Amino acid sequence: MTARRLPGLLTSGALLALALVFFFPMIWMVMSSFKTNSAIFSTPFALPESIDLSHWVEAWTVGNLGQYAINSAIVTVVSVTLILLLGAAAAYALSRYRFPGRGFVLSLFALGLILPLQSYFIAQSNMFTQLGVTDTRLALIIPYGAMGLSLAVYLLKVYLDALPEELFEAARIDGASDRQLFSALAMPLLRPGLATVAIFSALAAWNEFLLALLYIQDDALKTIPTGLLAFSTRYVTDYSLLFSALSIVTIPMIVIYVVFNRQIVEGITAGSVK
Amino acid sequence: MKPARSITPWLFLAPALLMFGFAVLLPMVFTVGYSFTDWNGFGAMTFVGLDNYVTAATDPIFRDSFVHVCLYIGATLVLEVLVGLGLAGIVSAVAGRMWFRVAIFTPVMLPMVVVAVLWSFVYNPDFGLVNATLAAVGLEELQRIWLGDPATALAAISVVSGWVYAGFYMMIFYAAFRQIPHEVQEAARLDGAGEWSLFRRIKVPMIRSAVWVGVLLCVTGGFQGFDLFFVLTNGGPYGATEIPTTYLVKTVFRNGEVGYGSAMAVVLTAIVLGVGLLYSRLSRQRASRPSEDRAVDVVAAGPAVVDRLVVPEQAR
Numbered sequence: 296m297t298a299r300r301l302p303g304l305l306t307s308g309a310l311l312a313l314a315l316v317f318f319f320p321m322i323w324m325v326m327s328s329f330k331t332n333s334a335i336f337s338t339p340f341a342l343p344e345s346i347d348l349s350h351w352v353e354a355w356t357v358g359n360l361g362q363y364a365i366n367s368a369i370v371t372v373v374s375v376t377l378i379l380l381l382g383a384a385a386a387y388a389l390s391r392y393r394f395p396g397r398g399f400v401l402s403l404f405a406l407g408l409i410l411p412l413q414s415y416f417i418a419q420s421n422m423f424t425q426l427g428v429t430d431t432r433l434a435l436i437i438p439y440g441a442m443g444l445s446l447a448v449y450l451l452k453v454y455l456d457a458l459p460e461e462l463f464e465a466a467r468i469d470g471a472s473d474r475q476l477f478s479a480l481a482m483p484l485l486r487p488g489l490a491t492v493a494i495f496s497a498l499a500a501w502n503e504f505l506l507a508l509l510y511i512q513d514d515a516l517k518t519i520p521t522g523l524l525a526f527s528t529r530y531v532t533d534y535s536l537l538f539s540a541l542s543i544v545t546i547p548m549i550v551i552y553v554v555f556n557r558q559i560v561e562g563i564t565a566g567s568v569k
Numbered sequence: 570m571k572p573a574r575s576i577t578p579w580l581f582l583a584p585a586l587l588m589f590g591f592a593v594l595l596p597m598v599f600t601v602g603y604s605f606t607d608w609n610g611f612g613a614m615t616f617v618g619l620d621n622y623v624t625a626a627t628d629p630i631f632r633d634s635f636v637h638v639c640l641y642i643g644a645t646l647v648l649e650v651l652v653g654l655g656l657a658g659i660v661s662a663v664a665g666r667m668w669f670r671v672a673i674f675t676p677v678m679l680p681m682v683v684v685a686v687l688w689s690f691v692y693n694p695d696f697g698l699v700n701a702t703l704a705a706v707g708l709e710e711l712q713r714i715w716l717g718d719p720a721t722a723l724a725a726i727s728v729v730s731g732w733v734y735a736g737f738y739m740m741i742f743y744a745a746f747r748q749i750p751h752e753v754q755e756a757a758r759l760d761g762a763g764e765w766s767l768f769r770r771i772k773v774p775m776i777r778s779a780v781w782v783g784v785l786l787c788v789t790g791g792f793q794g795f796d797l798f799f800v801l802t803n804g805g806p807y808g809a810t811e812i813p814t815t816y817l818v819k820t821v822f823r824n825g826e827v828g829y830g831s832a833m834a835v836v837l838t839a840i841v842l843g844v845g846l847l848y849s850r851l852s853r854q855r856a857s858r859p860s861e862d863r864a865v866d867v868v869a870a871g872p873a874v875v876d877r878l879v880v881p882e883q884a885r
Contacts, residue, residue, distance in 0.1 A: 306663050314672040317732070320691050321675075323698055327690075339701040381585040388581035392572045400582060407593060409845045409872060411793045413814060414838035417821055417831050418599030419592060421610065441592030444585050463570055473577050502680040504796045509822060520682035524800065527686050534696070537686070544683055552678045556671050563677060564740050 321545065328538035335534050354539040358530075362515060363522030370432055370518055371500040374439035378496045379489055381440070382447025387477045389448065390455035391463060401452075407445030412505065420509055434510035435518065439503060443496040450565070454488035455481060494555075494562030519544055603831035610827045621832035630808065630816060631833060638812040641727055642791035648731025650783045653738025658768045660739065661746040670743065673736035681733070685800035688729045692716050692801075719809035722802055726810060729797055738783050745779035746772055778852065785848045785872070789841050813837050845872035 315322075327335050328350055329343035354360065389401055419438060423429045428437070458481075466480055482489075504520040511517055517525060523544060530536050552559055572578050604621055608614040625631050660670055676684060691698045692715040700712045715725040749772060757771050773780065795814040798804070804811035804819070813833060821830030849872035 307666065310659075310663070310666060310669045314669055318672055318675070320687055320698060320732075324687055324690075336696045339696050339698065340705065377588070381588060384581040385585035388578040391570050392578040393570070394572060394575065394578045397578070400586065403586075403594065404589065405873070407589065409789065409842065410593070410597070411789075411838055411841045413793065413817065413834045415593050415596040415600055417817075417827060417834055418596035418603060420822075421827070422596055422599070437588070437592050441588050444589050448585065460570065467570075473573055473581075477581065498678065502682075504680065504682050504799075505818075508799075509818075520680045520796075523680075523686065524682055534690070538690070541683060541687055545679060545687075548678050549675060552675060553671065556674075559678070560670075560674060560740055563737070564744065 321549075324538055324545070325542050328535060328542045330535055332532075332534050335538075350535045350539040351543060354526075354536050354543060358526045358536070358540050359514065359517075359522060360519075360526075360540060360543055363517055363519045366432070366516055366522070367501055367518040370435045370439065371497050373432075374436045374443065374500050375493055375496045377436070377440040378443035378447045379493060382444050382492065383451055383482060383485060383489065384477065385444070385448045386451035386455055387481050390452045391476070391481075404445045404448040407442075408449060410445075412442070416506065416509070423510060429510050430513045430516065432516060435500075435503070435507060438506055439496075439500045443492070443499065446495065447492045450492055451485060451488050454485055458484060490558060491562045491565050494559055495565070498559075498563065600831045600834055603828055604835045605832075606828040608828045609825040610821075614828075617828065621829045622836070624829060625832050625836060630811060631813070633808065634811045634813045634816045637723060637810060638792060638794070640723060641730075641794065641812065642788055644724065644727035645730050645734070645791055646784065646787055648727055649734040650738050650780070650787050652731060652735040653783065654742050654773065654780065656735060656739040657742035657746055658772065660743055661772070662764045662768070670736075670740065674740055675736070676733040677737045679733075681796035682800055684729065684733055685797050688732075689716065689801055692725055716802055717806050719806050722806055722810050726797055726801055729801070730794070734787075738787075741783055742776060742779055745776035749775050781848065781852060785844070788844050792837060792841050792844075848872045 323339070326343055327339075329345070329347045334341070334343070385400075385404070389397060389404075416438075420429075423434050423437075428434045463476055463480065466476055471480070501518075502520060503518075507518050507521045508524075511521060514522075514525060523540060526540055527537055605616060605618060606614045607617045607620070656673060660666065690696075694700060694712070694714040694717070697715075699715060703709060703711050713721050715721050753771060753775070754767060757767050762771070793814060794812065795818070798810055798812055798815050799818075802810040804815045814837070817830045817833040817837070820826045820833065852872075
């Protein structure tokens, strides 16, 4: 690096202090999860007397957290798989072929990039009730998949547009069918784009709250956001239990984030349209 | 490339179009339809023309909810976009220290509900961090029931929003700063520019389009905010944090006024699309320089389509 004006050590110290203040709510959350309720009230800043994991065990067993995590995982994996497969196929058609109606279809998906959830969720909820889909996992998989498609189609099309036309013409001359052009040629080349879409859509599905709140009443099917909210209304004043539940939900995500932070930051910023 | 058969592209498109059409486009059309009716969700549906829109225009709760959300958006433009820009300036001036960026971005990862429950504790009047900190530095008289006081509740929620998204905008702007050619900054330094004037006069103007995208995301996202408000106050205390999204969810799913709620949803949608349109117009008037990174292109695509729908290409 070229000459820096700010003395390095001082800068690091200042940044560390800033990061610590910023991070303090999460540090406090974990500290409090090891304390008794009375210690949470009397000495909010004190370090816990010991690393007591009993509240964690209790939160996990009485709080149904394992079931919520499984539900979130199922909904996330299925909807992301749908987004990647359907989105890539649609992006392939829109990028590689010229056909009547192409511009219109592209506009529909691009419109989805800016359309707020509020523009359709009232009728969607009504449709799902009529069809008996509410209180099944499909009630979340279908909208999460559909909402993710706009971004997938648009972003993957950008990646596909960058591939040289000659690549596809040559494979065509060698006798490849359209299906083979897509699955054997385009899909492998799309891998970086698919990863970005997967990260963004997975986080969106994992964290989504409003639709999960409206469509899932059955506690056995709740995902982490609605499950945690149900938990927090059930144990309103048992703060050590609630801090433990928050820690259990938060810490694995932070670990995953620290390990894959480059891909995740790229995925969220490139994918963020809302 | 020409498809082998004319049906081929449609075979590739069909599954995505079906899913998107069924779960997004069709219910969107229905929602607009509902907005012209008086309907409780299951009984008879009566056509009432524009009555719901007239009601919305004169409903003081709905009007106040827009005042609240605009105040919230104004606060988040500062706490998220401006703070994010400042943080991006800092990290781009100090080089390296990736751990700092990683730390500040962390809350973006977490479910908003988890953030909201955590911050409901931070604001807790009895043991919360905010009041405990004030007590520790001898400012007891500033202690408040932050989320229970109509004077502070909206600001308290805006701070949480800033805590989450400042890191997000920092990353967007940081990525844009890194696209600025090194020679430009070196030349300015040789001319004696300090880090601050370099930031203000050279770097920020050079990433102007990324900043505008940040503003667009913050404004359109602000109108759609729901999770934090629902968990922290659900419109209270005394309606001080009622925003259009929480009000319309109550109207439809608690009071069963589907027609009226749909009209509010249409108004909200129109505003978001209108902001997108405005953005598209303004960004077209500015120099048509290619944007700095892919995030900017993707974000601009939505508004551009709204723009084309309003004024067809041929008419220009």
